[in-house]
Amino acid sequence: MSRVLIVGASAAGLAAAETLRQEGYGGTITLVGDEPHLPYDRPPLSKQLLAGRWQPGRLALRPEADLAALGLDLRLGVAASGLDPDARSVLMADGSRVTYDGLIVATGVRPRHLPGDGAHVLRTLDDALRLRDRLGPGRRLAVVGAGFLGAEAAAVARGLGTEVTLLEPAAVPLAHAVGEEAGRVLSGVHLEHGVDLRTGVVATEVTDGGVRLAGGGMVEADAVLVAVGSRPNTAWLEGSGLDLGDGLMCDEYSAAAPGVYGAGDVARWHNPLFGVAMRVEHRTNAAEQGRAAARNLLRPDARKPFAPVPYFWSDQYDTKIQAYGHLRDHDDVVVVDGELDKRRFMVAYRAGDRLSGILAVGMPPKAIRPWRQAVAQRTTWREALHNAGTGL
Incomplete structure (x- = not known):
């Protein structure tokens, strides 16, 4: 070759x-x-x-x-x-x-797009620089999509003094990925930082003045970021x-x-x-x-099979989010450490009879690493919960 x-x-x-x-x-x-x-x-x-x-x-x-x-x-x-x-x-x-x-x-x-012209997306270096020029005190940003990308951009924009409206069609942002309880906690962080979070709304079109919603409503904005996958x-x-x-x-x-x-x-x-x-x-x-x-x-x-334990992280305001494993399509989710209302917790995910993933919010990296090994070893759900009290 x-x-x-x-x-x-x-x-x-x-x-x-x-x-x-x-x-x-x-x-x-x-x-x-x-x-x-x-x-x-x-x-x-x-x-x-x-x-x-x-x-x-x-x-x-x-x-x-x-x-x-x-x-x-x-x-x-x-x-x-x-x-x-x-x-x-x-x-x-x-x-x-x-x-x-x-x-x-x-x-x-x-990136996926919405009908209409003038919206920003966030995939390339040039995309980020164009959007950065539209942020700051006195500016209004509408973010369509409250997934990790949209949430991160909303957090940054608020930190720069931008007024932010975050639009999400689901009742609880990120619930499909991390579960409803964790999704509500992460949503609360945005509300506390002054984001106008609107759930259960569907954006249909980007216009010169903002975003048009299903049913005829309108969200006015100086800039629109489409983060819908x-x-x-x-x-x-x-x-x-x-x-x-x-x-x-x-x-x-x-x-x-x-x-x-x-x-x-x-x-x-x-x-x-x-x-x-x-x-x-x-x-x-x-x-x-x-x-x-x-x-x-x-x-x-x-050749060797590619069999990793996927890892991702996200920073939103002063909150660090980390996850190992396959969180989607889970059958059950349980808080195994910390407290949700203090935004310092870990939740474990079950698929079938196995531990399939772990999500940590506000926890040190060393706390989540043993769980990665447990996912890699295809630990049973029963064993994972049993070991949770002893730090695996």
Whole structure:
């Protein structure tokens, strides 16, 4: 294998390229990215960068010298537009073609939109800088969607003195992901900081003056952020013969086809640890899967299943939120440490008869780490609850 093509120059793609070199691969590595920027970190976009505490240069995933040392064929500012697996080539938006012996798809996701013009989204560095310019005292921001991204942006905007209206169609924000009790606690933090949180409302259109609601109501705002989820960037793979559903469908090795692997937010793969297919939009998983895909591509006869315990974190005001495992589709949730009303607690999640995840709010990292091991070991629910009193 003399040519590896990685489409997607963010955390997953860069991790794959670095791993190939670390594993001794000396062939050509072409790293393609649709943005003109060198690979950068995305989680700070809705936190430190949006708040103005960081400037863009601090987001770089690696110094330029380290990137140069990888000896990459780096092609930035041009998107992939098609894949011909028979010819083992990728068509680029500028009309050029890149051939490969092995391919890693790491094209991430793109934000969902609402009808109308003028809304902000928050996915890229340029998105964050444009929104940052619209925040500050005397400004009004409407945030559509009270998931983690919308909640983080709302918290930052309030910290900058912006009036914030947070719109959410569900009765309890994040209840589908973390359960109703934890969702209510996290919502209360926003209310205490002066956010106008409106639940059970549906935004239908963005206008010059704000957001139109189902039923004819209107939320006036100087700027609107739409944070209603994302779609995997798989349009360029249509017609390729690859299996596309909610992402690029991959097996337990992150393989989508012979010599083709998926990594990061775009990949929906079978995680044998939980026995389900999942697609994880978190920074840690992107880097881990990029490394795993590179190793499996490089050594097809010694492939290893990609079976991580997913991890994510969120900062909202002075509250630190951390989670390990697969929290969605849980069957039960129990507070195992701390108190909800003090916003310092841990909750455990059950799927079937197993511990499937743990969420910590306002707790030190060392308190949650043993629970990660318990999830990784597929601890039974009964055993997890029994051990909770002794710190596992």
